[in-house]
Amino acid sequence: MTTTTSPPVTDTSHVLEVADLSVSFRTEGGTVSAVDKVDLRLDAGEIVGIVGESGCGKSVMAMALAGLLPASAHVTGSARLDGSELLGAKESTLRRIRGRDIAYIFQEPMTSLNPVLTVGRQIGEVLQAHEQLSRARARTRAIELMNLVGIPSAHERVDTYPHQMSGGLRQRVVIAMAVACGPKVLVADEPTTALDVTVQAGILNVLRDLRNGLGTSILFITHDLGVIADIADRVVVMYAGRVVESAPVQDLFDDPRHRYTAGLLQASPKPDRYAGSDRLQEIPGLVPVLSTHPDACTFADRCANASAQCRTSEPPLVGYAGEPQGDHLAACWHPNISGHEENAEER
């Protein structure tokens, strides 16, 4: 026996604990399963990266946490923020929690900002709503927050409108709004994808500083492995709605266990790869759209190592030989373990 089941996610020291979270949508074409039994934890001051390709369920999973999904979404499972259950909570409760305890940053800052209000008013609004500050106090606090996220000459820019700012500054305004009430958890969904790399580097630094200075825990969602390598402490890889691997960032890149993770890393251009001498490894096929939760590995059809077992039995998310209690988990019947290929076959 080389495997062990993962420890149950019940420890209350985690800021955010997600257990058995599933989301499905009713559509004209029938039910579509977007998220399937996801377990996740986020510790205080930790940055966890959620990585996966489009359609893997990473954004849906994050939006389900604070009840941001439309009515057509069917959400089951549990998500506890500092011990209190978010899923199924009353709308009035959620409205108190959103922005105060859990805040979101999305990809496109322009769609998160109101074009007819000055940025100072918008940042202040959060404080007026949650902390009952007067408008004047909120404005002062807005300037402080704009300084905090590195907006130059904040006392002048507080009275400008979003369209008068560059994309990078707008995203900083969105971050200032998100951290205005000192949330325990910040969900950043592709916050730098729409930005240039030079601007992205600045935004990543702001988020890191917020973690270091305020101890904010961050759930960082991205498809970009370079960004993950830069900012995450721990990484969760999602595929077709499921978590397929979870590991500290260095372990994941050095020693990817799940065949999908390994494939993703092999598919990414890196400084030492050149088309003249090297080839990017392709992952054949497409991400499946699932209506049910099959008792099988959802990657099996695209995996070169798949066996009959992979198609008839869902692999559990577990640690492996020698480190059953470790924090490197993978849901694969034939994991990629350097030097243990044969052993893996026997499992």
Place this chain on the structure above:
Amino acid sequence: MTAVRSTQGSSGDVPALEVEDLKMHFGPVRAVDGFSLTLPQGQLTALVGESGSGKTTVGRCVVRLLEPTSGSVKVGGVDMTHLSRRQVRHHDARVSMVFQDPAGSLNPRMLVGDIIAEPLRMGRERLSASRRSARVTAELGRVGLGAEVAYRYAHELSGGQRQRVSIARALISSPSLLIADEPTSALDVSVQASVLNLLADLQRDIGFACLFITHDLSAVEYLADEVAVMYLGQIVEMRPREQIFAAPAHPYTQALLAAAPVADPAVQKRRDPVILGDDLPSPSDPPSGCRFHTRCPLAFDLCTTQIPELRTVPGGVAACHLVQPDGTGSELLGGSERRHI
């Protein structure tokens, strides 16, 4: 017309593309402002820069989707800027373009086969329907798609398949020059890999020259022979791939490379990206002197007043007052913090 025809048999030493002092102004906005580049036959040059640097505008001027304000664009030795629309269309057989968003650049109401065949119908060649269909099948095979795809619509295909269709359409007229504008930016990592591999294979096998416009530096490092870095409508550095990635000379190139995260946590931990500040200055009112001086940590008096010429550095050119002929003198970072350690 005769001029166009005569180039069809031109020898290999005529560059695939020669752009000279290209300017494209939209009212006060100087999107491209004095851009020159020579692309030899069969070479892949990547054009990189931030959004607003003018790289896409250059590509559009080359295929004459835009009429440049001034300057000249020669494709295979023929000055495209002085051809009539009709001549351009016939000449288009030699230049093709692949766009970023395959869904937006493929007609949703046409069958894939008709989309791919369209350049043949627009060109000078007159082909029978059966010959056309044979060419389409061959082209689909070349980009790794089955012949049955010809009878589908674009919306029935995945993003990666659609981009393969765009590439097939671009290549069916046997172009000597392909303009690829962010061809992989809208695709997922695993699909991106297959499109990058395909481009590399086709370019090696067919031997067309390619201007690869992108902001994705890892794709550039994988694919490019030469790299041209644009800033506010001008080239600031142009050098072969190995040299520019190993020892970027221009401070802007250095900042750009340092800011692009690499999929390796150990490298990222060691790195200290240079933060340039958010604002790319407005292209309608570019800074005096060196256009990069407002964001450059090394800028001094001369940079604010005098425009730096492109100077010779190992392998190519860089436009910086500080750079020396050996490519040094303008380092933003200490040697140990360079990208390749």
